[in-house]
Amino acid sequence: GQQVMQIPQYQHVQEGEDFTTYCNSSTTLSNIQWYKQRPGGHPVFLIQLVKSGEVKKQKRLTFQFGEAKKNSSLHITATQTTDVGTYFCAGWRSSNTGKLIFGQGTTLQVKP
Amino acid sequence: DADVTQTPRNRITKTGKRIMLECSQTKGHDRMYWYRQDPGLGLRLIYYSFDVKDINKGEISDGYSVSRQAQAKFSLSLESAIPNQTALYFCAISGTSFLDEQFFGPGTRLTVL
Secondary structure (H helix, E strand, O other): OOOEEEEOOEEEEEOOOOEEEEEEEOOOEEEEEEEEEOOOOOOEEEEEEOOOOOEEEEOOEEEEEOOOOOEEEEEEOOOOHHHOEEEEEEEEEOOOOOOEEEOOOEEEEEEO | OOOEEEEOOEEEEOOOOOEEEEEEEOOOOOEEEEEEEEOOOEEEEEEEEOOOOOOEEOOOOOOOEEEEEEOOEEEEEEOOOOHHHOEEEEEEEEOOOOOOOOEEOOOEEEEEO
């Protein structure tokens, strides 16, 4: 079954509001990657976190990796209509030999 | 030109038909993957290959087969398509490190009637 859980599944926000999606793994992850899929498009890599407790920022996007390396979050400040899409987290399990495990994704809708 | 191409981009077929989806890449990466995307289920791994002679099952390989004809080509076959295989299929590639990002193709939308 799915080993990386992502919540919420859907989120509707008013433009300018903040947005957060959470990713939780049942096992320790070697790293966490975040991807964005625009409507009708394909997933595109955003960023990777490797270290315990790591925080990275890309403009209005803030990515965190938990201290236990089992959870991660993506926070968008002051959403814009260009943020619309589905955000996926994905991680390599420490004991895994080759498979990147994807979360179910969070679909963000932004109302102008 | 795109790094990863998929053909066809859209396909409608009937139950019981054999279907092949093709993936080609120009980045020279060794690792290739086939994923299936369904609403609410995210991206689920069907098969993956680390080089030409290596094929591995993913989490949902039943009903599917693959062929890695060359480093740059990885094909997915549905031997006898069924309606619950209607989905969006993505091919992806990556380098050999777990730190490498995956590059996705544009996807193939398959409908099985």
